[in-house]
Amino acid sequence: xxxxxxxxxxxxxxxxxxxxxxxxxxxxxxxxxxxxxxxxxxxxxxxxxxxxxxxxxxxxxxxxxxxxxxxxxxxxxxxxxxxxxxxxxxxxxxxxxxxxxxxxxxxxxxxxxxxxxxxxxxxxxxxxxxxxxxxxxxxxxxxxxxxxxxxxxxxxxxxxxxxxxxxxx
Ligand SMILES: CC(C)(COP(=O)(O)OP(=O)(O)OC[C@H]1O[C@@H](n2cnc3c(N)ncnc32)[C@H](O)[C@@H]1OP(=O)(O)O)[C@@H](O)C(=O)NCCC(=O)NCCS
Numbered sequence: 001x002x003x004x005x006x007x008x009x010x011x012x013x014x015x016x017x018x019x020x021x022x023x024x025x026x027x028x029x030x031x032x033x034x035x036x037x038x039x040x041x042x043x044x045x046x047x048x049x050x051x052x053x054x055x056x057x058x059x060x061x062x063x064x065x066x067x068x069x070x071x072x073x074x075x076x077x078x079x080x081x082x083x084x085x086x087x088x089x090x091x092x093x094x095x096x097x098x099x100x101x102x103x104x105x106x107x108x109x110x111x112x113x114x115x116x117x118x119x120x121x122x123x124x125x126x127x128x129x130x131x132x133x134x135x136x137x138x139x140x141x142x143x144x145x146x147x148x149x150x151x152x153x154x155x156x157x158x159x160x161x162x163x164x165x166x167x168x169x
Contacts, residue, residue: 020068021100021105023070024069024071024077024105025069028065029063029066033067035051036075036077037049037079038050038054040095041054044095046158047156062084063083064081064084064089066079066080066082066113068100068105077097078097078105078109079095079109080093080106080110080113081094082113082125084116084122087123088123088125089113089117089122089125090126090127094136107139114143117169118169123168123169124168126165126166126167127140127145127164128154128162128165129163130160131161131163141165143167144167145165145166146166146168147164147165148164150163
């Protein structure tokens with residue numbers, strides 16, 4: 001499989017992109033984040049990724065996992081996981097701590113993933129979402145993702161189809 005061979009540098013904000021809220025920085029995921037990220041997963045999902053599953057991504061050469069940290073609180077408050085396979089990115093997870101929502105953090109991390117994708121000549125970023133997850137669907141549509149498929153009965157607890165959304169470069 002032709003995968004990217006080195007970990008990417010974070011591309012940083014492009015000119016004209018909104019700045020992050022004060023005290024928030026975006027960095028690559030590292031081992032010190034794992035406890036906070038496992039907590040975020042448990043808060044957000046009925047079938048959360050475990051600490052061990054997240055830790056495995058630290059060894060995964062396909063993984064592009066980005067974390068937003070609150071510098072003062074010394075804690076991870078938002079993260080996005082993506083797998084870079086050939087010329088496509090698959091967003092596996094995105095979660096924002098409930099106390100930090102509606103401040104543009106999810107949008108900032110998706111933009112960072114898009115910057116990475118452009119820098120690595122990807123043709124598209126794709127993801128799955130519950131159609132009932134209105135905040136997430138609204139987030140993706142507001143960023144130019146278009147629905148291009150359905151996976152019937154993809155999710156459990158509760159059972160639901162997955163809507164497939166993609167952003168094409
Ligand atoms: C979905 C989620 C990641 C959004 O994070 P966020 O940081 O609050 O989102 P942002 O502040 O960047 O919002 C960007 C846009 O998303 C949409 N959006 C976000 N939250 C919304 C909500 N509660 N209702 C409607 N639209 C919403 C809006 O279009 C918003 O733009 P606006 O604030 O200019 O109106 C967050 O609610 C979350 O972590 N949910 C639980 C985990 C989850 O469902 N992840 C997605 C799995 S597919």
